[in-house]
Amino acid sequence: MNKTYHIITFGCQMNERDSETLAGFLEEMGYTYTEDPKTADAVIINTCSVRENADKKFFGVLGQLKNPHEQRPGMMVCVCGCMMQQQRIIDTLKAKYSWVDLVFGTHNMSEFPRLFQNASEQKAHLVDVWQDGKALAEGLPARRAYSYKAFVNIMQGCNNFCSYCIVPYTRGRERSRHPEAILNEIRRLAAEGCKEIMLLGQNVNSYGRAGQIEGGYCFEKDEPHWDFAGLLRAIDQIEGIERVRFMTSHPKDLSDDLIACFGDLKHLCRQIHLPVQAGSSKVLKEMNRVYDRQQYLERVRALRAACPSIAISTDIIVGFPGETEEDFEETLSLVEEVRYDSAFTFIYSVREGTPAAAREDQVPEEVKHRRFNRLLETMHRIQEEKSLQYQDTVQRILIEGFSKTDDTMLTGHTESGRVVDLPGDPSLIGQMVDVKIVKAQTFSLYGKLLG
Numbered sequence: 001m002n003k004t005y006h007i008i009t010f011g012c013q014m015n016e017r018d019s020e021t022l023a024g025f026l027e028e029m030g031y032t033y034t035e036d037p038k039t040a041d042a043v044i045i046n047t048c049s050v051r052e053n054a055d056k057k058f059f060g061v062l063g064q065l066k067n068p069h070e071q072r073p074g075m076m077v078c079v080c081g082c083m084m085q086q087q088r089i090i091d092t093l094k095a096k097y098s099w100v101d102l103v104f105g106t107h108n109m110s111e112f113p114r115l116f117q118n119a120s121e122q123k124a125h126l127v128d129v130w131q132d133g134k135a136l137a138e139g140l141p142a143r144r145a146y147s148y149k150a151f152v153n154i155m156q157g158c159n160n161f162c163s164y165c166i167v168p169y170t171r172g173r174e175r176s177r178h179p180e181a182i183l184n185e186i187r188r189l190a191a192e193g194c195k196e197i198m199l200l201g202q203n204v205n206s207y208g209r210a211g212q213i214e215g216g217y218c219f220e221k222d223e224p225h226w227d228f229a230g231l232l233r234a235i236d237q238i239e240g241i242e243r244v245r246f247m248t249s250h251p252k253d254l255s256d257d258l259i260a261c262f263g264d265l266k267h268l269c270r271q272i273h274l275p276v277q278a279g280s281s282k283v284l285k286e287m288n289r290v291y292d293r294q295q296y297l298e299r300v301r302a303l304r305a306a307c308p309s310i311a312i313s314t315d316i317i318v319g320f321p322g323e324t325e326e327d328f329e330e331t332l333s334l335v336e337e338v339r340y341d342s343a344f345t346f347i348y349s350v351r352e353g354t355p356a357a358a359r360e361d362q363v364p365e366e367v368k369h370r371r372f373n374r375l376l377e378t379m380h381r382i383q384e385e386k387s388l389q390y391q392d393t394v395q396r397i398l399i400e401g402f403s404k405t406d407d408t409m410l411t412g413h414t415e416s417g418r419v420v421d422l423p424g425d426p427s428l429i430g431q432m433v434d435v436k437i438v439k440a441q442t443f444s445l446y447g448k449l450l451g
């Protein structure tokens with residue numbers, strides 16, 4: 001009988017993309033996908049460590065697999081991803097979850113088939129985590145979640161060391177893929193019918209800049225001499241790709257040339273995710289973000305001057321150590337000033353090993369929660385006002401599947417990244433269509449097909 005697998009993915013799009021590769025490996029080994037992890041022959045949990053909640057969720061999910069694993073000899077439970085790059089997690093796994101078959105990290109994912117084989121033959125706990133990556137692996141298989149939209153990784157790692165963030169420790173130093181490898185992947189996707197590409201990196205704006213790292217592309221020494229804007233221009237020429245998006249952009253590296261792309265390029269969506277994190281220059285400095293409030297606002301003005309219709313979204317952290325009431329008010333006033341289309345808001349979470357975690361002036365939990373709720377109120381008001389502006393407009397959307405809230409409806413995204421639900425024939429899935437917005441609410445838009 002065919003063996004089955006299931007993958008549980010936490011965290012960001014990078015992890016989702018990595019899970020597509022792991023699924024590709026398993027399918028090459030003859031495994032088929034199954035919905036239920038408890039009856040699968042192989043389960044992988046791909047973990048995230050960005051906030052404490054993510055850690056907790058992982059141990060909850062892992063615990064639920066203990067009984068099925070005991071009862072079904074031969075079942076393989078594997079854990080990987082960002083949490084595994086931390087010694088304290090490996091120690092906990094060894095002490096309390098020694099039944100787990102395979103533990104690997106973010107830097108040796110391309111070794112998965114060999115690791116999996118070894119673990120299943122040895123029938124013993126196999127832990128293999130590398131401290132940093134070697135050259136980027138190319139040509140790995142993938143089982144993509146969709147055929148008409150795809151994530152394309154353009155780089156790995158992060159060099160920024162924001163003082164609150166664990167990612168540089170879990171993903172290692174920044175390395176860029178060679179432009180030809182990226183373009184070939186996108187050409188192949190286009191030939192298979194893919195219409196929308198999301199380029200991924202922790203800081204795509206510094207694509208090709210970290211040239212000192214062995215195995216990475218550097219636009220100053222390698223051919224062709226493209227930075228991120230150059231790469232976008234080349235991608236814009238690929239036949240069949242109708243939409244290009246990217247995330248995430250670090251404001252400090254948002255060049256004028258990249259901003260000009262929003263005015264010039266045909267397929268680049270007029271939408272940018274530009275995490276601000278905080279509105280106070282003092283807090284930004286302590287976060288090691290390398291821009292201040294004025295510089296951030298100047299970049300927003302430049303974006304809107306180049307492309308007045310651009311939709312801007314952001315990430316914000318509330319309750320960073322030492323954040324005063326006045327600092328927080330500055331975050332609120334910045335949100336009012338920029339009027340974001342949407343925002344991911346987070347309560348600061350202590351990440352062991354980062355500089356901010358060692359600070360003694362942590363903000364009390366109840367203060368963090370109070371500020372968080374105030375921020376949400378402000379964001380919701382702005383989002384509602386923005387949302388109502390869609391009423392009666394015509395939007396071009398890519399139909400991506402069935403609505404999450406009503407499976408008799410289709411769903412897709414506007415160029416700005418808003419979800420639109422609409423009635424229509426399932427044969428439209430994968431098509432670009434024009435839709436009139438007939439009902440606009442704070443978090444949802446409803447449309448009607450035109451033509």
Ligand code: SAH
Pocket residue numbers: 050051164165166167201202203248249250275277315316317346347348349350351
């Ligand atoms: N590389 C991306 C973000 C990756 S993490 C960037 O710099 O924009 C996604 C978001 O998680 C961050 O933007 C930040 O807002 C949030 N985040 C990271 N570390 C956090 C922490 N310790 N506590 C709360 N939120 C955090």
Ligand code: SF4
Pocket residue numbers: 158159160161162165166167168202203250
């Ligand atoms: Fe974390 Fe900052 Fe790197 Fe983003 S840029 S991944 S927030 S260290």
Ligand code: F3S
Pocket residue numbers: 010011012013014015047048049050082166167170171
């Ligand atoms: Fe989480 Fe790792 Fe992404 S910590 S946010 S899965 S890079």
